[in-house]
Every structure is written in structure tokens, then in C-alpha cells.
Amino acid sequence: MSGRQDQEGLPGPAPTDRQRPTGRRNAQGIRIDPEAEAEHPPRRTVISALVEHEPGVLARVSGLFSRRQFNIESLTVADTQNDDWARITVVVEEPDPGIDQIEKQLEKVVPVIHVRELADDAVTRELVVVKVDAERPHEVHAITEMYSGKTLDAGPRTITVELTGDEQKIDDAIDAYRQFGIREIARTGQTALARGETKTAVVPDHLK
Amino acid sequence: MTEQGAVPDFGDSERPPGDEQGDDAQRQTDDDTDCSADAAEEGADGETKRTGATSVVESLEAAGVDTVFGVQGGAIMPVYDALYDSEDIRHVTMAHEQGAAHAADAYGMVTGDPGICMATSGPGATNLVTGIADADMDSEPMVALTGQVPTELVGNDAFQETDTVGVTTPITKSNYFASSPDTVGEDVSTAFALADHGRQGPTVVDLPKDVTQGETDAEPSEPAVPGTVSVQERAPTADVAAAAETIADADKPVILAGGGVVKGEATDEVRAFATEFDVPVVTTMPGIGAFPEDHDLALEMAGMHGTGYANMAVSLTDCLVAVGTRFDDRLTGGVDSFAPDAEVVHVDIDPAEISKNIEADHPLVGDAGTVVEQLADAMPAAPDTEDWVAQCQEWKVEYPLDYAVPSDQSDDGSTPSRPPEDEPVKPQYVVETVDAATDDDTIVTTGVGQHQMWACQYWTYTEPRTWVSSHGLGAMGYGVPSAIGARVAADDDQSVVCFDGDGSFMMTCQELVVAVREQMDITVFVLNNEAIGMVRQWQDAFFEGRRMASEYPWVPKFDKLAEAFGADGFRIEDYDDVPDTVEAALAVDGPAVVDVYIDPTEEVYPMVPSGGDNGQFALSRDHL
């Protein structure tokens, strides 16, 4: 330990003797009033991406979500009216800066044509297939009717039904079936389109 | 660019064994005496068949590529075979694929054009990964071409099969799996264009052997980015005006110049803005060279090992004009205390960088130079910075970068660079001595560790693209191969020096053989503290001095090692040797290695510990 720095260090006023800034930022890098710490709470929203239909695009998108620790609830992908395009619908739960990042990072994925967060009035649907015990078939049927579902398979031991709806309705229906004993559930995750004349994705002319 | 096509000149010196005529001469002889390769490619009608591999090489030529760094291997052999016929492209045979990737990365850094590296499938491709990740973190333009097993074997865990596209997806701008000999040329052109476009970065094209061997009539295509990709050059006028207003109103504005200023060729615009409006400039580490460090307004690098004055300015500024930076945590420290009083104007070509780590009050997406010029034109008035600039100058005096001034000399006012005879050599003095002995346009490359930080702090960078380092990834082993890539890219009269640590040097020193074979003029200074010094510094500071696996009981004699490779070796043990040995090593016309025995107790300060407050930088361990 003969180096000068070990004994004395570099010249200059010590940290405690320095002028200090008055402000502060929060964990999201946003300048805040130190009195009122303002963290953005997470919110749930639907992001829709129109992508070129090519191998690996789903892997790129899902890899992006896991690498950047974006919190996703569901992700669906399938064809569109154009064979060259697929639509990816993601339900995310993030604070606002995170939602902004998701959109921008998705936009950077090369085969992505357009990304947008859908408005609250977007038309969203999810499909669920539920398999329940068949001990009380009439009651199961009544619940299925009530949620405008369809019986796909009815046997002596199990009944399998299909329901579609928005997330809330699906959650409610599943709750209602619990009394019979749910054996298995498969949910598709939400898919969605913007309402009315609003375009879910805007495709630049040169890609049409 | 410069050494393009040059036949290595070994002069009267000893030739490396086995190389009687040098590479190109060898190729010539092969052409004259043995046409089997060509014969094999000729069809029944005697016409040379065009293959996917031909297409790959033609696409590279069409893109203006002059150099490929690579290593041969089974799955990539067809592409190498096509390269055999290329008049335009020089191949630099590296010792290890990691070296090829770092060399291509450095080539991209120095020229601004994508560097090309090439490797076989499986281990060849995985060996490239560190270099690709490095290029991704530092936004260096690079294209990696990897061999792949034939398409019909893909997915079968065939010999040397690795899912290269899968492995490299998170560390590339994009990557391509070539599916047909007819389109593989276009894949390469697209990958090249994308690597160079907007925010630069690495791309990969994976080349199954049947695709490169298959016949095709396809002609080379001009590089063009996919239709889904676009960048915004200019920021909206109203946003620019609002940002300009904020800057004009500021009392304590600072420009933070990031790597994007260098890569976006915006150094002139930033310099013009700073000097016209008297705004001090700090840089990030990749931003070194963006603003001349000998300028009055230069506060040099901010962040973990930045200067005290840069960190004071960043900490207290009321308006931070950040250009081409992603606000890496090594720069910001804890975001809660980063420039907490500042309105942030953030200029970046990548919209995803805006408000990613630090919220931008004035986001300006666009090309760095274009937007800075827009800002300059929109300034309603110059800010009144007289007091602030004076304050920054005061900090420069208060917090000098300093080392090892013996007490008897500092008292009588002699210059700090006059070292004491009786102390071990200070690494900072070596950096300063090499800086003084070389021209301003000298390119510096480094490994990663303390030596890298001393090379940042004690060298005065005045020109862009002269600082070549592994910033975001911090990859030890970057130094020697990047010196090779920089050498190929640099002008003939530009010097290339590398500051390496003994630990970093041991990771890729095998690439010295390349410098010897190709007679590349590089000078490597190994700042040898017989330790992975940066780790030891942290152990002493944060782990109660428990020096686990950080000190080497034995390191090779690097001068002797250099000689064994066929390079010139030097050793420095005393202060007295420094100037003369530095001169002698720099004078060598070819690769030279100087093993510098430095003071092993020397540490890097100032220091902002991870997540700390920039303004509270430590000047010694006591402050941590």
C-alpha cells in the first residue's frame, strides 16, 4: 500500500464539502417534487402490432418482452386478411413509461409494420375452453346458456364448453363453473381490433 | 481502405515460418499451378457456375466492402471459396472468431462503415457472440456471416449445428437465415444496409451450406433496408423551438455528447453549438472524441470514473442537452440523483432511447448533426453562461486529474508529470508519455479494467473515431483484436496504440500472430499489475480486501511472449525507461508489445460507486 492515492487520494473538496443539487428523480428517471413522490402505477392495456408474416417474428417479439422484463398477461398471433401479414395482440400491465417503451421497442423489430396501444373502446375478445366434472350436467348447461357458451363435448364424466367474451366475462364464467370442479382450462388470450372507422394498424403505402 | 491488397512486406526481417511469399503471392501461385477449384465449379458447357456463395461475395463487393475478418471452417467453406476469386476484398485470417468480431467492430468504429466478420457454424458462430454483443451495446456497424449446416440437417442437432439466429436475436438489430441461393445475396445486402442505417448496429446472416453451394442466376443487389424500417432525420420545428427556448433561458446548461455524436458525424455541429453559445461539454465514454478535450469548454468524461468537474457540472446543471446517448448506468449512477435539477433536451435517432432511463422534457428524435444545427438556428438568444463557465473552470482547478506527485516536488511547484525516480511506474504517466509522443490522430484501443480508465482520463482526445473501446459490454480481450481492426481501417500515417491490462491481454493475445503475419504497425502497452486490477480495487473497497481470484501468482513475460509470436518485445520497469522505451516501441514498423511493470497499488479515481450520486464522487477510498 505505497500508492499515494491510498493515503491521500486525489486533490479536491470532499463529497461533504460540495454544493448539492436540490431536485430528485424517481426510479423511472422522472424529475419529481421531493415532497410528493410520484411513481406511475402500472395499468393494464392492449397493444396491437401488425407484422410481416415471416418465420421467427413471434420469437423476436416474445424474446423482446422477456429480455426487457415487460410484464405481459397474454399474447396472441395469427393471420390477417393479407397472407403477408400477421397481427400480434398483447395484453400488458406496466406503468406508463413502460407502455411507451414497449411500443417503441416493438416498432424497432424489423418485421413490425405498425404498433399501437388500443383505446379503451376497442373491440376485444377472448375464447376459453373449460372442462368440468359432469356430475351435475343440467346445472353446467344452465351456466353455459347464461354466458352464451357452447357445449363442445358431453360425456358421462366430463363436459367441455366453449365461451367467448371480453376478459371480465370469461373470468366471471370460470368462477361460475368452479362449483362443478374444473378439470382443465385453455384460454386463447385476448385479441382485438380498434372500434369503428379507427384503424388498428396503419400500413404505409409502399408496403400495401 | 489503406492496406487494401498490400502484399505483406517482411523486408529483411525474419519471415514467419511457413510463409515464403506472403498471402497474395501464395494465392497467385495456386492460381497458376492448380485449377482444381475452378474446374470443380465449371458446368458441362464450360461456363463458371454462379452459386449462392458467389452472390454473397458479389453483394459484399456491391456494398463497397474491402475487408473481411474471419476464420475458416466446414460450413462456411463455399463462401471462402468464392472469396478466393474476389479482387476487391482482402481477407484477414484471425486466430479466434472473437478476434474477428472485435476487429470488424473496431473497423466499423474507425471507418463508420460496417465491418465484416465471418465464421463457420457451431463453435465458429458462438465464438463471434461476444463481439456481436459488444457491437450491439455500442451501436457499431457490423455484419457477421456465419456458416450453417445444410438446410435438410437443420433441427437435427447435426455436427456443428447451433441455432445462430436464435442465439443472436437479442444481440443484433436483426438477423437472417438464408433460405435460397436466389435470395441469399439480397439477404446479405439487406443485412449490410440495416447495420449501417439510422442507429448503427450488428446484423447476422446465417448461411446454410446447401444455400451457398446451390446454383443461381441472381445478380448482386444494392444494399437497401427493409420497407418496414425508417428513421426521422429532422425533429419537428415546434419541438426544436421549445427546446431552444429552454436552453436560452438556462443559467447552467451543459451539453452531454454521447457516442451518437461520433457515430452520427455530428462533432462539427456540436462544437459549433458549444462555442457559439458558450455551453460547457461533457461526454460519455463512447462520446470521447466528440469534443476536443483540450478546449476550454471541455469538461471531459462524466460518470463512474469521469472527471470531478464533469460530474459536478452534470450534477448541478439546470439544462442538460444530451445528444446521442442512452443514459447508461455507468454514466448516470443512481437515476434519482442524476442531473436532478435539469430540464433534459434529448436528441437521439432512436425513439426508444427517449425517456427510457431519464425522462426527456424535450425529446428531439432525429439525426444528431441535423437536430443540433436545427437547435442552433432556433436559439432566440444565447444563454447567459458567464458565471457558469467560470464555475466550471474553477472546478477544473479544484479537481485536477492527478497522480503521484512526490511531496518534495509538488511543494516547489514543479510539474506533476515529473515522476519520482524511486517509485514504481505510474500507469497514468505511461499514458501521458505515449500521448505526448504520438500525433493527435493516433487511435487508442483498450482492454477493460483500470488501464482502460487511465487511457480515458490521461490521454487528451481531440478527434472523433480515435477512441476505440468496449464501453457497454465491457469485454476484456477487446484490445489486441480491435487494434488490428483499427489498423486495417486507419490511414497509413495514423498510429494505432493499444493500452491493455495483463488480464485482458491474456484473453486475446493470440491475435498478435495476425499482426505479425500481416506486418501491422500496432503498439501494445500492457499495463501490468499482475492482477485483474479493477476487480482487486473493488475487493479492497467493497469486499473488505478479500482478494479472491484477482491476483496472479505468475504472469508471462509479455515482451518474451511477443517475441515468440514474432513481434518486437520491450519491458519497462523504471521511470527512467519510460520515455526512451516508448519512443523505441513506437518506432518499430510492425507489431510491438511493451510490458510495463506498473505500480500495482495504483487505483482509479475519481469514482462514483454503482448506483451512487455523481456529485458525490470519491477522490479516495475514504470517500466511498
Ligand SMILES: Cc1ncc(C[n+]2csc(CCOP(=O)(O)OP(=O)(O)O)c2C)c(N)n1
Ligand atoms: C470477458 C470479461 N470477463 C470478466 C470481466 C470482469 N472484469 C472487469 S475489469 C476486470 C479486470 C481486468 O484486469 P486487467 O485486464 O488486468 O486490467 P486492470 O484492471 O488490471 O488494468 C475484470 C476481470 C470483464 N469485464 N470481461
